[in-house]
Amino acid sequence: MGVVLPLRFLFVVVFVEVLTGFHGVGCSSQPPMTPIPFDLYHSSAALLKEIKATVVRHPDTLTMETIKAGNKGYAAEVLVVTYNRQTEDVDDQSKLRVLLSFGQHGRELITSEVALQLLSVLAKERNMQRADLMSLHKLLDNLVIKMVPMENLNGRKLVEAADLCERRNGRGVDLNRNWGVDWGKKEKDYDPYEENPGTAPFSEPEAQIMRQLAKSFEPHIWANVHSGMEALFTPYDHKNKTPEGSMSNLMDFILREVNHLHFEDKCLVGSGGGLVGYLAHGTTTDYMYDVVKVPLAFTFEIYGDSEASSKDCFKMFNPVDKLVFNKTVDNWTVAFLTLFKLGFLQLRDNHFAPSADLRKWVPFGGLVDNDFSKILFREDGKLRFYELPLALIRKHNRIFPHSQKINLFMFIWSINYKEILVILLKIIEG
Structure with a gap:
């Protein structure tokens, strides 16, 4: 879902700061805004360049396409990378199809760094110590993975231009509120800056591209990767409940295994609407589950600093310490491999x-x-x-x-x- 900064909380912060400012107290004690540490993070241009270079080096398993769309003077493009290792033993039609999106919110840079490392593992350029390479390669023969490493490129560029709290796209719309399930509904504490849903469902080119990609690909597993907290969410986001039926139980089981194996059971596990603290309407994952009918639909929150100031957005949503950065990227790379394995085995044996x-x-x-x-x-x-x-x-x-x-x-x-x-x-x- 991507964590929203509560409107009432921000109002209180501003009100207190105004009062202390009038009385000349506390101005010098305000925490500084953490800039992007480019010794840890790639710029958007550098990251996409490295991803494209990786694809070029591995034409036997990787392909890519850039999909463009636009309306009303606004244009967007989305890079899609496909992993598909051709083998004589497994027909493409029988493979598990996985669709992953990273960087839907501009300020969540850490998500795209995970995408880059995951791609390097799929390309066999990097090995993870905790991964069983023999079984991994056999598993990957049975998968087709489409990865969007940076869904919101325009929003990301705004963040790199020092608007570090920006989560929306290039014209101020939250892409994770622009989808068709329960679109446009506003809670009492709705914040138009954080949650602008757009003028209509799929008004934004980025959302149009992702919808077309999902409907044409028909994935069995979907994961929307965000930061702001540590959580593994199933549908629903727009109501405080999980879906009915066996797939809901299966999703819960898979996430609890991932949580136990890789995160010491520290992540929240359950529906986004039930656990994140607010209801979100018009989200991508709810649409993927209800409309596209993806059997296993997830939203992952991969990092959050709860002690960071609400104004220090980069630190709140992204690790700034090298050790924490590496641990986050490594843990989530291996967690995705586990997700692929569990998803494949469960669906294979139950469908x-x-x-x-x-x-x-x-x-x-x-x-x-x-x-x-x-x-x-x-x-x-x-x-x-x-x-x-x-x-x-x-x-x-x-x-x-x-x-x-x-x-x-x-x-x-x-x-x-x-x-x-x-x-x-x-x-x-x-």
Whole structure:
């Protein structure tokens, strides 16, 4: 969602500062504004140049395109990088499709730095010590990843021109309020500077580009990457609840695993509207989930300094210490790899395209689980019903050999819906 500075809080700050100014007190004690430390951060031009150079060096796995749009005298362009390693074993149509957006708010520079490092890992130019490279490369063969490293380039340029609190695009619209789900609704503490939704849903070229990209790509996983706090959000942003159904449970499970593995359970996990402290209307993630029908739709808040002054926006939204910067970028790079793995395995094992019977089911990703079929059926085709629970446990124990919690969840998750239906049909047929 990107953290909004509360209007009432800003009013109190201004009111107090006016009073202290009139009385000549405290003027010299105001905290300084932290400038962008360009020894840590790339400029927008340098970052995009490095990303394009990376793509050029790896034409076998990476491609890119710059999509342009504009209206009413305002123009925008969005760079989209695609990772897709062609192999003979996996057809593109069976691959998991992932869409990631970074830098939707101009002041959140740290998000684009994560995008740059993640791309370098996908290109095999950088290795992460905590990543299992063998299983990682095998996993990546089953993915198509489209990455937008800097969605709001015009807003980013304003930040680099010293408007360090700017989150909106080049004509003052919050791109994360310009989408069609519950667009334009305003809360009591609505701040037009922070949350201007535009003149209509998708009035902004950047939002139009992202909508067209999402609808044409039809991703299975979406992540909108922000900063301002540390949180892993599911829908919804515009109401204080999570969606109903199995996908909501699956999203919650994946995020809690990511939180435990990489962030010591310190991140908030749940719906954005329920946890962030305010409701947000017209957000990208709510549209991705409700309209584009992305099964796994997330908003990530990757860093926030709660002790920074509300006026020191760069420090509030971005790490300024080198060690913290490196830790943030490294942790989130590996967290994305875990997200890819968990998302792929969960969707593959829970969203099947059924054929004539269970033995011929093709899991998501185009891989046939022949061992599982052999366990469940004898050579004459009779079902070994009494072995079903053990078979399911053994199946998921091979996927997550060191996690009893995941295995228990997967066992409970697996014995439902289509598998139960097919098993019951087999029993009825004798």
